[in-house]
Amino acid sequence: MANEIAKGKAEPGCAKVDPILVADNVLRQFGGLTAVDVKHVEIPRGQITALIGPNGAGKTTFFNLLTGFDKPNSGTWVFNGKQLAGVPSYKVARLGMVRTFQLTKALSLLTVMENMRLGSQNQKGENPLAAMFRSVWRKQEQLVTETANELLTRFKLDAKKDDFAASLSGGQRKLLEMARALMTKPTMIMLDEPMAGVNPALTQSLLDHIKDLKKEGMTVLFVEHDMHMVRHISDWVIVMAEGKIVAEGPPKEVMKNPAVIDAYLGAHHDSDLGAKKKAGK
Amino acid sequence: MEQILANALGELLTPMTAAYALAAIGLAMHFGFTGLLNFGQAAYMLVGAYAFAMSTLAGLGLVPAILISFAASIVLSFVLGIPTLRLRSDYLAIVTIAAAEILRFIVSTTGLNDVTGGPQGLSGFARDFYSINPFPAGEYGFWAWTMDEKGLWVRVVAWSLVIIAALFVSKMIRSPWGRVIKGIREDEDAVRSLGKNVYSYKMQSLIIGGMLGTLAGIVFVLPRAVQPGNFGTGLTFFIWTILLLGGAATVLGPIIGSMIFWVLLSLTDGLLSAGVDSGVITFITQNQIGGIRFMLVGIGLMLLVIFRPQGIFGNKKELYFNG
Amino acid sequence: MKPRRSNLLGRFTKWVGALSLVLVTTLGGSTALAIAPNPTQDITSQYAIQGTIRQGAANPVEGAVINVVGEGFEGSATTNARGKWEINVPNKGSYTVTLDLATLPEGAKLKPGFENVRTVEIDKVNTVVAIFPLVEIDDPNVTPPPTTNVVLSRIFAGLNFGILLAMAAIGLSLIYGTTGLSNFAHGEMVTIGALTMFTFNRVMGLDIILSALLATAIVTAFGYTQDAVLWRPLRKKRIGITQMMIVSIGLSIVIRYFLQLVYGGDTKVLSQGTTWNIFGVLMPAINVICAGISIIALLGFAWFLTRTRIGKATRAVSDNAALAASTGIDVERIVRIVWVVAAALTGLSGVFIGLYFQAAWDTGFSILLLLFAAVTLGGLGTAFGAAVGALIVGMFVELSTLVIPPDLKFAGALIVLILVLLFRPQGVLGRKQRIG
Structure with a gap:
């Protein structure tokens, strides 16, 4: 597996056969603290990559930097051949790199359907001058609604489509957020803790949805604490600790990596590495 | 007593009620639908009033004067929006209220007497408007709503504008554009992550709501002179009270809010005044009634925000305060 | 007379x-x-x-x-x-x-x-x-004022005004920092300080120092009561900061017009007669004394904030209330203390502003925006920033009259506020991530 994804040995910052995202020297400091200090990393195209690490490792900050929601002190990264450093977040999304949030951001006072429609790109009716003339955008709106209906059916939210998003459960909101991100037709989707707060009954369907994304040709990068999920669906795992990338590799190998065990045991006793390597303390 | 009631009900249709309704519709666009904390709606009204009055006094026709007012209003939106729309929302609140005061100081400075009329303000600018009055001289209406041909003309124009503005805003809000705007109100990062230029949409909303405020400013001064003192922070706070009274995230709310507000204010005024005259109320004088009604507005504003933030007509589900 | x-x-x-x-x-x-x-x-x-x-x-x-x-x-x-x-x-x-x-x-x-x-x-x-036009300054037969001392006198006036603003601005900033409330009713605490000073000193004829102490005590009590009766219940009700801000606007209107009802719409004369000559500039003695006391109060406050346990806890709550609570700080108690300290500083500022400008029912409201400008300039929610911001605003207001008409001097200060936001949104002393 390592050979299919990485060129040569799996080590921190190793080159990939077909990278979609390449980041160099990304540094982010808060006050005097270094939150993220990534020398080099490549994300493989068309694969599911997990970004793991103990609390405070800088995973979400790294996500924010890559997607333009935060600005680094220095660093460059290239997505799909396009330089992204300094590009505002909405343009990053338009280029096909779409993210979700750790704390779900369902737009509570819009209906589920309106949430979905909002995800669609290049809508004529979003121009203030065209907005007044329904005839300009009516047809596109119908197409958008059809796409939204398909996705809602797939995510089993179709029965809720006319409810306010505020009325959904935590897990349903996660699903809605993912479905809404798909409305943008992304090439790469970045999920920040997709399983957090999701009721176990929904877990399996969420995992299946993520695997489906790969089948459709999308690249998936996700931050997760749940090792069960990491082992079952990821093709590649990148481990961060204290802002740096400390290990990379296919999931089974990474779990055995002493650097990873150190990172978890050193900073976060309770993390379940899933391989009976819990701290004995 | 009947006179007091008639005075109060007469407020239902005054151009002033219409002007406040228009300004509140603009504020609904800002705050109710986009979540922008604009505390300088008085600035937009001031810009409308002065740009319109100065243009017509300079000999321009009504249409160019209105276009110039709109242009000035858009410039104001850029001046307010560029430094603040990227920052946390309370910055917009402070900057807009500051900008409104700056503008009022500037137009009332005696150094600009020749341009803005300084503290005296401007008058005699509405002649063109009344010269195209299609109604023949005479008395119109009945009981509380008796008016001359000028009063009729200005009311017809003012309320037509209110209706057009309400239809316009409700159309905009139901469009995909309105969806983005409401999304921004809920969570702007989420909207950003979906590829929308949030900054640009906020600016568009600021401009549109501001233009409605500008139009309100024009309507406001048509039946009177332009006075810098009328465009203080009190004006903005009244508009907020009206908006919250009717429901911030509704289109009809600002209109009904304005009507209720002015009727109630006139009614309390009349009753207090009659009470003082007849000796029933002894603890205040006629001179102090104005202050009492301001206190009532303040208390009303507090109670509304605490106990019924969605307004009288707002849907509890469409609670719009977040954060 | x-x-x-x-x-x-x-x-x-x-x-x-x-x-x-x-x-x-x-x-x-x-x-x-x-x-x-x-x-x-x-x-x-x-x-x-x-x-x-x-x-x-x-x-x-x-x-x-x-x-x-x-x-x-x-x-x-x-x-x-x-x-x-x-x-x-x-x-x-x-x-x-x-x-x-x-x-x-x-x-x-x-x-x-x-x-x-x-x-x-x-x-x-x-x-x-009503017009009473008088012979104007630019009449040739009138000697113009000597210009040598004008700049110095403006600087003194600016420092003086800035120091007085600083105490009220710190109060505003403390409350904002710990509770997130942009308190539009803050100016009314200044007014109450000035007007109760008038009552004690001019109506009741009490000694000036006793009057100032009593007036400050009244504002302090008002601050505590305001928090206990209004803001604490609203925080408990988990009312959003936007709503709280609008509530404070309503409160400001109510208090202001109540004061107008009680004290009337005219200006109450509070200032005292003696003047001192300082570096060739005539300063009313009382203003110099007030500025001196204010500086002592500000230094005392700085000591409180940096050296005492409660002061340090206050800064921790300002920084991150949730984190502070998790380290065992009683946030509600700190907020209560903040209201008392903020009200005391603001009340004292009100007394002095009354002595400086005279007192009227809208004195505080008229400087409210300058206070917001000071707090914003310094970086929202940082107490020392607010003090620096107040000095900048005070100096700017007074110095600007050298080049712009006096009736535009407040406008000038507010324009500076907008410019600072454009180029340095975190304020003069603020850290970048505060603007989040």
């Missing part, structure tokens, strides 16, 4: 020999941010007579007394720092307006052909203006 002048602007008016009065005709009242005795009125409400007394465009006369008699009404007003005066009258009708010539600065006289007694009619409009 000699005019009592409280600030340098007033001092300098002595050297010029002209006075003019500008008439404003308004259908309704006027809302003034400036230290002006002109109440915020609605266009349908009261009747008023008003005007401005100036020695040329750049030299308003402060402390001139105007009396109004007519329709069974009698009242008087004193011009403020901008030379403005306004008297509310109960009804339409005819009034006799008299300018008390004895209250004018030395050498000031009416323009030839004008009397100091006029009759005005209130009929179609609610507000009329």
Whole structure:
């Protein structure tokens, strides 16, 4: 597996056969603290990559930097051949790199359907001058609604489509957020803790949805604490600790990596590495 | 007593009620639908009033004067929006209220007497408007709503504008554009992550709501002179009270809010005044009634925000305060 | 009767020999941010007579007394720092307006052909203006004021004003930092300080120091009560900060007009007579003393914030309330203390601002935006930043009068606020991530 994804040995910052995202020297400091200090990393195209690490490792900050929601002190990264450093977040999304949030951001006072429609790109009716003339955008709106209906059916939210998003459960909101991100037709989707707060009954369907994304040709990068999920669906795992990338590799190998065990045991006793390597303390 | 009631009900249709309704519709666009904390709606009204009055006094026709007012209003939106729309929302609140005061100081400075009329303000600018009055001289209406041909003309124009503005805003809000705007109100990062230029949409909303405020400013001064003192922070706070009274995230709310507000204010005024005259109320004088009604507005504003933030007509589900 | 002048602007008016009065005709009242005795009125409400007394465009006369008699009404007003005066009258009708010539600065006289007694009619409009035009400053026969001391005197005035603003701004900033509330009713605490000072010192005739202490104590008690009765329950109810801000606007209106009801719409003269000569600049002694006490109070506060346990806890809550709570700090207790400390500083500031500017029912509201400007300039929610911001605002307000008309000096300070936000949104001292 390592050979299919990485060129040569799996080590921190190793080159990939077909990278979609390449980041160099990304540094982010808060006050005097270094939150993220990534020398080099490549994300493989068309694969599911997990970004793991103990609390405070800088995973979400790294996500924010890559997607333009935060600005680094220095660093460059290239997505799909396009330089992204300094590009505002909405343009990053338009280029096909779409993210979700750790704390779900369902737009509570819009209906589920309106949430979905909002995800669609290049809508004529979003121009203030065209907005007044329904005839300009009516047809596109119908197409958008059809796409939204398909996705809602797939995510089993179709029965809720006319409810306010505020009325959904935590897990349903996660699903809605993912479905809404798909409305943008992304090439790469970045999920920040997709399983957090999701009721176990929904877990399996969420995992299946993520695997489906790969089948459709999308690249998936996700931050997760749940090792069960990491082992079952990821093709590649990148481990961060204290802002740096400390290990990379296919999931089974990474779990055995002493650097990873150190990172978890050193900073976060309770993390379940899933391989009976819990701290004995 | 009947006179007091008639005075109060007469407020239902005054151009002033219409002007406040228009300004509140603009504020609904800002705050109710986009979540922008604009505390300088008085600035937009001031810009409308002065740009319109100065243009017509300079000999321009009504249409160019209105276009110039709109242009000035858009410039104001850029001046307010560029430094603040990227920052946390309370910055917009402070900057807009500051900008409104700056503008009022500037137009009332005696150094600009020749341009803005300084503290005296401007008058005699509405002649063109009344010269195209299609109604023949005479008395119109009945009981509380008796008016001359000028009063009729200005009311017809003012309320037509209110209706057009309400239809316009409700159309905009139901469009995909309105969806983005409401999304921004809920969570702007989420909207950003979906590829929308949030900054640009906020600016568009600021401009549109501001233009409605500008139009309100024009309507406001048509039946009177332009006075810098009328465009203080009190004006903005009244508009907020009206908006919250009717429901911030509704289109009809600002209109009904304005009507209720002015009727109630006139009614309390009349009753207090009659009470003082007849000796029933002894603890205040006629001179102090104005202050009492301001206190009532303040208390009303507090109670509304605490106990019924969605307004009288707002849907509890469409609670719009977040954060 | 000699005019009592409280600030340098007033001092300098002595050297010029002209006075003019500008008439404003308004259908309704006027809302003034400036230290002006002109109440915020609605266009349908009261009747008023008003005007401005100036020695040329750049030299308003402060402390001139105007009396109004007519329709069974009698009242008087004193011009403020901008030379403005306004008297509310109960009804339409005819009034006799008299300018008390004895209250004018030395050498000031009416323009030839004008009397100091006029009759005005209130009929179609609610507000009329009475003109008393005086010989203007740029008349060749009037000696212009010497310019050597002007800059120095502006700097002194700016420092003085800035120091007074600083205490109120720190109060505003502390409350914002710990509770997130942009308190629009903060100016009213300044007003209450100034007006209760007037009550104790001028109405009851108490000693000035005792009066200042009592006035500060009253504002402190008011701060504590305000938090206990209004803000704490609202926090418990988990009302959003936007809602709380609008509640504070309502509260501000209620308190302001209540004070107008109690104290009336005119300006209460508070300043004392003696002046000191400092580096060739005449300063009212009381202002210098007030500035000195303020500096001591500010240093004491800095010690409190950096050296005491409670002070450190306060900063921790300002930084991150949730984190502070998790380390065992009783956030509600800190907020309670903050309200008391903030109100005490603000009350003292109000007493001194009253002594500096005189006191009126809208004194605090008229400087509220300057306080917000100071807090924003310093970086929202940082107490020391607010103090620095206040000094900048104070200096800017006073120094700007060297180049712009005095009636625009507050506008200048607010424009600076907008420019700073454009180029340094985190404020002068703020850290970048605060703007999040």
